[in-house]
Amino acid sequence: MPELVRHLHRRRLRSTIIWGLSIALTSALMAAAFTAIDPAAMESLTKTVDPKLLEAFGSTPESFSSADGFMAGKLLSYMPLILGFFPILMASRGIAGAEADGSLDVLVTQPIPRWQIPASLFIASVIGLVEILVIYVVGTELAVVLTGIDLSLGKVVTSAIGLIPISLAFGALALMLSARVRKPGEVTGIAGGVLVASYLLNTIVLILPDLDDLKILTAFHWYGSPIERGLDGTGTAVLLVAAALFAAASIPLFNRRDILA
Amino acid sequence: MTTAAIEVAGLTKRFGETRAIDGIDLRVEEGEAFGFLGPNGAGKTTTIRAILGLLKPTSGRTSVHGHDSWSKPVEVHRLVGTLPGNFRYDDTLTGRQLLLHVARLRGASADDIAHGEQLADRLHADLTRPLGDLSRGNHQKIGLVQAMFHRPKVLLLDEPTSGLDPLMQDLFIDLVHEARDGGATVFLSSHNLTEVERTCRRVAIIRGGKVVTTDEVSELADRALRHVRVAFDDDVPRGELEQLPGATDLAIRGKQATFRIAGELDALTALLSRHHVHDLVVEHASLDELFRSFYENESEPAAVSATPGGEARTDA
Numbered sequence: 001m002p003e004l005v006r007h008l009h010r011r012r013l014r015s016t017i018i019w020g021l022s023i024a025l026t027s028a029l030m031a032a033a034f035t036a037i038d039p040a041a042m043e044s045l046t047k048t049v050d051p052k053l054l055e056a057f058g059s060t061p062e063s064f065s066s067a068d069g070f071m072a073g074k075l076l077s078y079m080p081l082i083l084g085f086f087p088i089l090m091a092s093r094g095i096a097g098a099e100a101d102g103s104l105d106v107l108v109t110q111p112i113p114r115w116q117i118p119a120s121l122f123i124a125s126v127i128g129l130v131e132i133l134v135i136y137v138v139g140t141e142l143a144v145v146l147t148g149i150d151l152s153l154g155k156v157v158t159s160a161i162g163l164i165p166i167s168l169a170f171g172a173l174a175l176m177l178s179a180r181v182r183k184p185g186e187v188t189g190i191a192g193g194v195l196v197a198s199y200l201l202n203t204i205v206l207i208l209p210d211l212d213d214l215k216i217l218t219a220f221h222w223y224g225s226p227i228e229r230g231l232d233g234t235g236t237a238v239l240l241v242a243a244a245l246f247a248a249a250s251i252p253l254f255n256r257r258d259i260l261a
Numbered sequence: 262m263t264t265a266a267i268e269v270a271g272l273t274k275r276f277g278e279t280r281a282i283d284g285i286d287l288r289v290e291e292g293e294a295f296g297f298l299g300p301n302g303a304g305k306t307t308t309i310r311a312i313l314g315l316l317k318p319t320s321g322r323t324s325v326h327g328h329d330s331w332s333k334p335v336e337v338h339r340l341v342g343t344l345p346g347n348f349r350y351d352d353t354l355t356g357r358q359l360l361l362h363v364a365r366l367r368g369a370s371a372d373d374i375a376h377g378e379q380l381a382d383r384l385h386a387d388l389t390r391p392l393g394d395l396s397r398g399n400h401q402k403i404g405l406v407q408a409m410f411h412r413p414k415v416l417l418l419d420e421p422t423s424g425l426d427p428l429m430q431d432l433f434i435d436l437v438h439e440a441r442d443g444g445a446t447v448f449l450s451s452h453n454l455t456e457v458e459r460t461c462r463r464v465a466i467i468r469g470g471k472v473v474t475t476d477e478v479s480e481l482a483d484r485a486l487r488h489v490r491v492a493f494d495d496d497v498p499r500g501e502l503e504q505l506p507g508a509t510d511l512a513i514r515g516k517q518a519t520f521r522i523a524g525e526l527d528a529l530t531a532l533l534s535r536h537h538v539h540d541l542v543v544e545h546a547s548l549d550e551l552f553r554s555f556y557e558n559e560s561e562p563a564a565v566s567a568t569p570g571g572e573a574r575t576d577a
Contacts, residue, residue: 003362102349103349103350103351105345106345106348109338111335111336111368112366113335114334258310258316258317261306261345261347
């Protein structure tokens with residue numbers, strides 16, 4: 001299995017670096033933008049907006065007075081919406097895409113158990129996510145040092161760690177779909193659709209308190225705001241369990257199905 | 262009875278309402294080179310994928326050296342080297358990187374890798390360029406190398422020479438002979454009869470998901486159409502020739518008749534014995550013509566199976 005993980009990881013290395021640099025650059029720009037904001041003026045301005053509406057978009061009236069609040073509102077609240085697509089694409093291309101273009105045949109005719117293919121993809125996704133987030137942390141910290149804003153390394157690292165469970169949950173969902181559905185477009189569409197729907201539902205629930213009971217259905221509720229409030233143990237556990245269940249389900253689904261030419 | 266290298270027993274595979282293969286039985290002995298002939302869509306690839314354990318049989322079973330393909334795929338894959346019909350892998354890998362990658366997945370030895378490099382050298386396969394930069398023929402060469410480098414006990418090759426130039430096709434045939442001489446079993450799916458004729462002792466012909474005949478290549482050739490040219494001393498007995506079982510394409514010019522005939526020649530020799538024959542030439546039709554004869558009547562595969570060449574009779 002190490003060879004398979006190594007290969008699948010290497011196959012996506014260039015993409016991993018591009019994702020990491022893009023997210024790091026965005027984060028660095030956000031950090032730099034915070035230096036141009038007058039916190040007191042922004043806070044008085046945002047107090048005129050309905051707090052529920054601000055919260056729906058990851059902000060509070062106080063968000064603009066602190067760097068971590070600003071980063072949470074401007075980047076990290078919707079970061080999973082973007083980063084989640086990295087493992088989704090990796091899973092959809094790794095099985096359904098490889099089957100569609102014929103390249104899966106070489107792997108499934110080697111003397112390795114089939115379950116090692118989704119398992120290796122899952123592990124390679126974790127490694128890829130960690131690499132992207134290491135680049136994000138380095139890029140953000142570089143911007144913090146250069147701009148001198150008050151954002152601790154611990155908070156940046158916490159925000160990075162918090163992104164892993166939610167991204168993995170959607171990657172594992174895609175893995176499960178990829179193990180069953182043969183069209184990579186459908187895998188990406190369904191898993192990506194669930195990701196976007198989860199974000200929208202979370203936003204709606206925050207605006208409409210009557211729908212509060214529905215919040216447990218959204219991954220973004222369990223994600224929370226790690227940079228501001230730290231890692232929530234329950235939320236992290238829920239997301240990791242979901243990821244583990246989806247990934248585990250992919251194994252029997254993939255083992256039992258035909259591999260088409 | 263000894264365990265067959267490849268055994269296919271009552272294999273049926275349905276995809277929804279479509280029956281891709283229907284009750285196929287095949288037995289390939291260890292060390293045998295076996296051809297599997299059929300046109301596109303006949304069920305060749307489906308059969309190979311079932312043997313490889315990539316498709317779950319709707320009914321029946323397949324095994325390789327006694328290992329059930331579906332329930333024991335790892336054991337099967339340990340014994341098998343295969344070239345898929347549409348060989349593709351990570352386009353960014355060079356041929357050498359692919360070879361090393363597959364070698365690591367298989368736990369192959371350094372000696373196997375060296376053998377792979379020798380194969381690549383003989384095939385003039387460039388191991389230094391990424392697969393994505395290779396032509397179809399060169400891509401296919403790398404596919405052959407990855408199939409054969411670990412000296413598998415069973416070689417399952419699906420249309421292996423597609424994209425190879427004639428010289429490389431000759432070399433491929435040499436490689437198959439060497440593998441077979443080394444004790445490997447070769448299962449060669451093809452629609453190229455010449456290739457099968459040059460590499461295999463036995464052949465099965467598949468049509469519409471059913472095996473219509475399995476025989477020695479030489480026996481098939483004996484059952485093949487023959488081209489007959491007869492010069493009579495007297496007028497050509499047109500009526501008798503038209504009634505001759507298995508005869509087709511009768512053409513008469515003066516006292517000379519030419520026609521094709523399939524199957525036994527007893528009726529022909531009896532007919533000729535009743536006439537004065539000035540000259541007689543009987544030539545075997547090519548295996549290609551034989552192959553075509555199995556496909557002339559697409560709607561009646563069973564009839565072909567029961568009476569090889571029988572469809573020609575209906576044309577006489």
